[in-house]
Amino acid sequence: FRFKRLLLTGAAGGLGRELRRRLKPYCIALRLSDIDPLGEAGAGEECVQTDLADKAAVHAMLEGVDAVVHLGGVSTEQPWEPILSANIVGAYNLYEGARKHGIKRVFFASSNHVTGFYRQDQVIDADTPPRPDGLYGLSKAFGEDLARLYFDRYGIETVVARIGSSFPEPKNRRMLSTWMSYDDLEHLVVASLTAPVVGWSVVYGISDNSSAFYDNRKARHLGFRPRDNSDVYRHALEEAEPQVDLDDPASLYQGGAFVRTGPFE
Numbered sequence: 001f002r003f004k005r006l007l008l009t010g011a012a013g014g015l016g017r018e019l020r021r022r023l024k025p026y027c028i029a030l031r032l033s034d035i036d037p038l039g040e041a042g043a044g045e046e047c048v049q050t051d052l053a054d055k056a057a058v059h060a061m062l063e064g065v066d067a068v069v070h071l072g073g074v075s076t077e078q079p080w081e082p083i084l085s086a087n088i089v090g091a092y093n094l095y096e097g098a099r100k101h102g103i104k105r106v107f108f109a110s111s112n113h114v115t116g117f118y119r120q121d122q123v124i125d126a127d128t129p130p131r132p133d134g135l136y137g138l139s140k141a142f143g144e145d146l147a148r149l150y151f152d153r154y155g156i157e158t159v160v161a162r163i164g165s166s167f168p169e170p171k172n173r174r175m176l177s178t179w180m181s182y183d184d185l186e187h188l189v190v191a192s193l194t195a196p197v198v199g200w201s202v203v204y205g206i207s208d209n210s211s212a213f214y215d216n217r218k219a220r221h222l223g224f225r226p227r228d229n230s231d232v233y234r235h236a237l238e239e240a241e242p243q244v245d246l247d248d249p250a251s252l253y254q255g256g257a258f259v260r261t262g263p264f265e
């Protein structure tokens with residue numbers, strides 16, 4: 001399966017740098033975009049430094065693109081202004097540009113923080129109502145609804161991936177539940193871009209973790225089969241953190257420390 005041209009936004013970020021390398025075999029041209037510098041374009045790469053809040057630049061960057069992997073934006077809890085600009089105005093510019101250029105499929109990097117205020121003793125799924133744990137989670141909930149509107153009105157398909165914690169390894173006990181390996185991230189993105197029919201689908205981006213907070217059965221049609229499992233790290237993380245303090249909201253809620261980050265003024 002090879003796309004003529006794939007667009008990867010947020011390409012200078014942690015996940016973007018991984019996917020830059022991993023998505024190349026799936027397309028002839030990989031267009032890379034970020035507000036930060038992207039380095040030299042390699043063979044088959046096109047680099048476009050763009051602020052997602054710049055409507056004209058975003059529309060121009062979507063020209064000639066078959067499908068989008070949208071990772072760009074603020075990725076942590078921050079003051080309102082940067083979130084508004086990158087995640088809300090930015091997502092709107094991206095979908096409007098996609099509509100104008102007839103783009104048919106988007107992978108939208110949403111976040112577990114859309115539902116971060118569910119407790120860690122609950123298992124939730126794609127139909128559980130949003131319960132954002134901060135402005136960041138709220139902005140991702142906006143992106144998800146925007147994607148749904150653009151599917152219902154214009155037929156642009158989106159896989160909304162509520163990514164858990166995608167890092168080389170889980171860093172704490174919470175991440176035993178939320179971790180997704182980079183290999184599984186790649187499988188999820190490729191499954192999302194190539195499944196024949198996705199409409200507007202929600203999937204939690206996690207590996208096959210024994211203590212997952214999320215049930216992905218409603219996303220089986222994507223054919224995403226995570227192959228890694230955080231249990232490999234369980235013993236070491238439990239030894240390092242034998243007790244959790246249940247008076248700390250970060251230990252009680254799925255969103256972890258995000259539930260008590262901010263306000264900033």
Ligand code: NAI
Pocket residue numbers: 009010011012013014015016033034035036050051052053070071072073074075076085086090109110111112162163164165166167
């Ligand atoms: P990151 O912060 O390393 O990368 C995000 C990239 O977006 C950065 O390179 C940044 O320069 C760029 N960006 C920020 N504002 C921008 C703007 N106005 N215009 C253009 N580019 C802008 O984050 P990471 O970890 O790579 O995450 C990628 C995506 O996945 C983000 O959307 C994040 O919210 C989402 N995600 C990541 C998770 C993880 O565990 N890594 C978990 C849940 C969601």
Ligand code: 15L
Pocket residue numbers: 075076111112113163164165166178255256
């Ligand atoms: C996210 O949404 C963040 O982008 C990422 O940096 C992690 O903090 C992750 O969630 C998490 O919840 O562990």
